[in-house]
Amino acid sequence: MRLLSPRAVALFAHSGCFARPPPTAGRSRPFAGPAVAFLQRETCERRSGKHPPPSRRPFPGIFALHPDLPSGAASMSAQAGNAGGGPPTDDAVVRDVSIKLTPSEERLFDVMTAAAESYERGDLSVDESQSNLKFRKKDERDEGPSDREAPRERIEIRVAGGWVRDKILGMESSDVDVALDNVSGVRFASIVQEYLLKLERDGTIPAPKKRHRICVISANPDQFKRLETATMKVFDGELDFVHLRPPEGAGRDFGSPREDALLRDFTANALFYNVRTRRVEDWTGRGADDLLGRGEAGRRVIATPLDASETFCDDPLRALRAVRFAVRLDADLSDGVRSAVMKNEEVRRKLQGEGRGSVSRERVGKELEGMLSGAGAKPGCALSMLIELDLAPLVFPLPQGAGLGDVEEGQYWMKASDHVQALADAIKYYNQGEGLANDSKTPAFQPLVKSAEMRLLHLSTCLSPFRDLSYEFKKERYQTVVTYMIKEGIKFKNKDEAAISKLLGNVESMRSLLRALGRQLAGTGEHPMEDKLTDTLPSLLPPVETGMLLRKVKELWPTCLILASVLEIRAVAGGGDTTAGGFGTVQDVLRTSGEFHRAVIRQGLDNAWKLRPLLDGRAVVSTLGLGKPGPMVQVYIEEQIKWILLHPDGTKDDCELHLRKVQKERDAAPMR
Incomplete structure (x- = not known):
């Protein structure tokens, strides 16, 4: 005799199965008692004229x-209406x-x-x-399931x-x-x-x-x-x-x-x-009310049909799905769901990938992807909720030997929560703004948001507090903790890891340029949004330094710019790394970053990463008499790019003269 599990007993109690007769021996068929009674009642009412037949x-x-x-x-359809098990019981409709x-x-x-x-x-x-x-x-x-011997009763x-x-x-x-x-x-x-x-x-x-x-x-x-x-x-x-x-x-x-x-x-x-x-x-008797917000609170609710802990133990990934649906549907988590997510150790252990029956990292990553992209996605809200429910450490596990020092992991996630909130505030400002572009109804800085890669922006913002941490993944070989989180924790593609590493690896250089522009604008005494600033200061950004940075981050430069702005906002608010020559107010940061974006486009630097040298490697060897290709070829290739950034209308002959001059200076310099 096979005993029922406690979960099965609870389920039977909910479904009323104990009141049903056992299925016919030798084959399975749904119990039609309530449905038959409903049909008999409906038929009598039709005959008496009290209940018109349904359409x-x-x-x-x-x-x-x-x-x-x-x-x-x-x-x-009409002929089969009363066949087999019949339509569902009246109380389920x-x-x-x-x-x-x-x-x-x-x-x-x-x-x-x-x-x-x-x-x-x-x-x-x-x-x-x-x-x-x-x-x-x-x-x-x-x-x-074998149904070859089952009678051809109605298939619902x-x-x-x-x-x-x-x-x-x-x-x-x-x-x-x-x-x-x-x-x-x-x-x-x-x-x-x-x-x-x-x-x-x-x-x-x-x-x-x-x-x-x-x-x-x-x-x-x-x-x-x-x-x-x-x-x-x-x-x-x-x-x-x-x-x-x-x-x-x-x-x-x-x-x-x-x-x-x-x-x-x-x-x-x-x-x-x-x-x-x-x-x-x-x-379940409550699905429609929970979905449509017809409960006491008047809000949509993410609730489980049975006990939340039992439901999540059945598949711990449901804890993450609760977050995704709550954010997508703008719903509240029920008390039972919230408690199971935060306090049930079995659910949390399996979600982290520990022990038998644990959730694969690929499934975790796929669920996270559903929060970051797709229809109805709200990545900022989803990441904030993951941190609030203490799920972020399970989604983004740390490698052994991460070297947190005296700082607890929870403090990093508190900082991450502040960064994600700062990003939400920045996006709201960029989309609404204070001024309008070209006397139109479009906010002046909205193009900055539209050109950013929002999925990578939110993910890199959330993980930015960990950007300086590294660990030894092989003997005497180190890599960043963020790389581990992306590649091993959520099993994202290599191109995602490369993009996020590129953003976090260059964000400090972007912050330096942003602060320099802020000081320059403050020195003019002009409001960054005023149109006359375009005429009085046509070259707000240093072309070489800016162009070379943009060549490193390539098409992600607007994303890197917003990320740098978020870190500056947190520094102004006293929750980030402070540096000399920083901004005075959050609004200064936002205005300056918006003007940075416009200046890059005005100065024609937005495609700096697509620039090609006027002389290829073979021409460099021939022109400068290098004899054979070697490391110096790349030095002169990079020197060409810098020259082109300073002289966008320069000719090939002018570039050759510049390279000869640079070669002469290098040859005259003392050996180090």
């Missing part, structure tokens, strides 16, 4: 697009929430419905072992998760995850595929240029993937098919909608859209 439209989308489809198929489908979604859902109905009638014969499954070994094709088709959430909020979504109640995802994908092939053979729809195969992603419990998933492209959309998940230890292959909903990460993601009834279902 069961014949899914016009695909039939309108393909008028040659057999007319009998259009009425199949959210009657005051509806979803408006796009024409492509109508077409997609009509096809899935028609495919299910054709299969239920026995018109389709599907043998998934003969299906063109991809990424599944031949001897594995019959593994997973539900879209789950993010698509439902986004559509309710009025946002478009292409992330369609289909959940089935009594067939596996692989089998239903095969049903849809076979139905489309039938339509093609009948000439109802044209054959696609490329035949799309069913790809199967196996379950991987070690990485918290509990169910096998089938993916297939239908029309222009990529679909995932999976069966409803039962609680662990239930002894069944298929779960009920309520069981599956309670096992999901958050109530707002546990909503279903029933494709056959075209209604939203909320089996």
Whole structure:
């Protein structure tokens, strides 16, 4: 006899499974008691005239697009309404929430419905072992939930998760995850595929240029993937098919909608859209209210269907997902979620990658990427919340031997939080500003923000307190702590690590130029925003020093400029490194950085990193009589770039004369 786990017992208590009779021996089928009672009650009310029949439209989308489809198929939805398990129980339907489908979604859902109905009638014969499954070994094709002997009862088709959430909020979504109640995802994908092939053979729809195969992603419990998933492209959309998940230890292959909903990460993601009834279902009883902010606080809430600690132990990455959704949806974390994130040691240990069942660093990095970029991303808010919840040290772990000295790690993260907030204030100022550019309605400094790489800017700002720390990663070989955080902690690409290292490695030089410009503007007695400043001081920046710095950071120079401004703001506020000749106020920093950006463009330095020498290496060797290529060639190449920055209209002959002069001076200089 197999005992149920405490988690399964709690789940059964929520779902009311203890009140249900056991499933029929030899096969799994959802318990239809409440649904049957609802149907019987509804039928009696219809006969008495008290309850008009619901509108069961014949899914016009695909039939309108393909008028040659057999007319009998259009009425199949109504005929199948009382088949099998029937529609969901009345208390799960959210009657005051509806979803408006796009024409492509109508077409997609009509096809899935028609495919299910054709299969239920026995018109389709599907043998998934003969299906063109991809990424599944031949001897594995019959593994997973077995439903070959199950009767062809009604298949309830539900879209789950993010698509439902986004559509309710009025946002478009292409992330369609289909959940089935009594067939596996692989089998239903095969049903849809076979139905489309039938339509093609009948000439109802044209054959696609490329035949799309069913790809199967196996379950991987070690990485918290509990169910096998089938993916297939239908029309222009990529679909995932999976069966409803039962609680662990239930002894069944298929779960009920309520069981599956309670096992999901958050109530707002546990909503279903029933494709056959075209209604939203909320089996947790609070998903719609949490998503729409209809609770006592009047705010959206990120809450878990079950106890938050249990939910996060089921997959610790959900702690990071809570942050991402809270920021994206402008929602509050429930007390239970906040407590589990900050206090549950098992969750924190697994999230950090320690012990059995830990989360891979690749998954951590992927979740962080969702906070930094993509639709609805608010990287500053997300990073601030990670620090507030003490999750940042788990996301960005320190290497052994990081050499923090007497400073605790928490102090670095407190400084990081201040830097991220300073960045948010700076961006707000740049976007709103005090003046307008060229008498237009565009804030004068808004182009600076638009030209910055916001993803890298936020990440480098957050990690800037660690920029001077290094560790020995090989014998007598050192690298920065930030490099470890990026490459090993979150497994970002090498180009991301190179970009952030470039920003942090050159930010002090950018600060020096910024302070020099600030002193110059203060000496003129002019307001940096006044247009006459452009005429009186056409060359605000030293071209060689500025140009050579921009050649190091290349297209990231606006990003580096804002990062330097943030560090200067923190220095002015008393929370950063102070240097001689700094700024007096935060507003001075922001005005000067905005003018720095405009001056770079006015002086034609914005493409300094694209400058090419007038004489290539071979010409340098020939002109200066160096005999053969060597290290000195690069010295003269760099000397050319400096000369071009000072003489943007200079000729090749003039450049040759300059190089000969430099060579003569070097030859006359005493040997060191």
